[in-house]
Amino acid sequence: MKKISILGCGWLGLPLAKALLENGAQINGSTTTPEKLVALTNAGIQPFLIDVPVTLNNDSAEGKIFSAAMQDFLSESEILIIDIPPKLRGGAITALEKTFVNKIAILIPFIEKSTIEKVIFVSSTSIFGEDQKTVTTTTNPKPDTESGKQLLAAEQLLQSNKNFKITAVRFGGLIGSDRQPATFLAGKENIANPNAPVNLIHQEDCIGIILKIIEMDFWNETFNAVSSFHPSREEYYTQKAAELNLALPIFDHLKPSIGKIIENDKVLRLLKYTFAQPKL
Template structure:
């Protein structure tokens, strides 16, 4: 029998990931902060748990959620100031110290990197002023004191069904940096990469996960809005513009996993996203 995997946070990424892992033969548990969603998880064959790390008290029945060999952490930082994200992950770390979890896959973001005109690799400088919570969360999961091994996956901008990039900037005016490269990754590639890390047991690593191609902001977002029949955004160029912007490298991930992207070019991928989809919550 395959390993038990718990997916903490069955949202836009976590739910289809849990479904995919279930199809691969794993025993899968999933958590949600929404009581109404428990029935949905159960109907899909995912063992459902109501679990909110923002609460200082974790009810005893949720202890079974952490009775797994592998934990996938797929909860994004919130925008509010209450219950800071790093406090939630610190609470999670304490829970895991008393669990049988042997491996953790922590979903992070390429937003941890400091602005740079150079190609961004896993060794590039981090943004200790703008990404404090996420960097602190990564540090908790990577602590040398932890008895489990953690792999961090820093995803670029997520897109796919229910999250169409053309809606982000539709109709906006005077947008800066028209020539800056976009760094995006499709939902199906997110699931594929996480599945391969688990299958190949690539633990104790940090990976950037971003599509191969980096079209310019202007070309990409104008095409994305046209594809949805929405007003195109308008860009301006200034003398101070950083035309290079961030360029996220995926070379370490591709080499380590021998992974070929399903959607290597975001510009081509947006033409394949259903236009009437709604975001999974």
């Protein structure tokens, strides 16, 4: 029975942990919210309260508490799944917020000293710029957002380490039963890029792809993971708003649209994965 540590049991990490438990794994799961510890315990997950700092003073009380928790969290696990988002959306980005990659740098020595042999890093297709048009398995990432830049740097930092195997999974826009991007655009006006294709993936398929990577033992790889469904932004969000009885979004057609389309051929070819939610 595999023991797996999931750093970040949030929107994706918690249902992923439950799916792995159903497959017979033992799970260590972390949260930054004390109130969620009971929920992890009730789900059969060994809970840990861990908030990865951007700097670490090993001599401070906080540093010693974090170090002890991280060592226990990784103890006896074979696989680590890192699912902590950069949280760089909206508003002014402070210097502190630009240090997501520092969190990954702080984690690496703990991974090296642990029993972890394999790492899955949950990344995003935001590492590709919107003007990169068609993104294939060989496309060189050129992020145009701070979040994308931080994620790419974190990927590269992990991939450069030879002490463990690492697979990065770059998910597109996330959808689930409780998460529909159309609600964010409902009723808004002058929305850019009406003809840009959407690159979305359902929570169920995010979990399915990670399970496949573990099942098939696919390491030292990168996967661009989105559904094969790519209608235009205007077509998709207008239809979804109508289905949900939301105010229709109004798009700006005065400026040319830019946007990328992510190909998922590697997921289909190597993992032989069949999407549970092909049309979103």
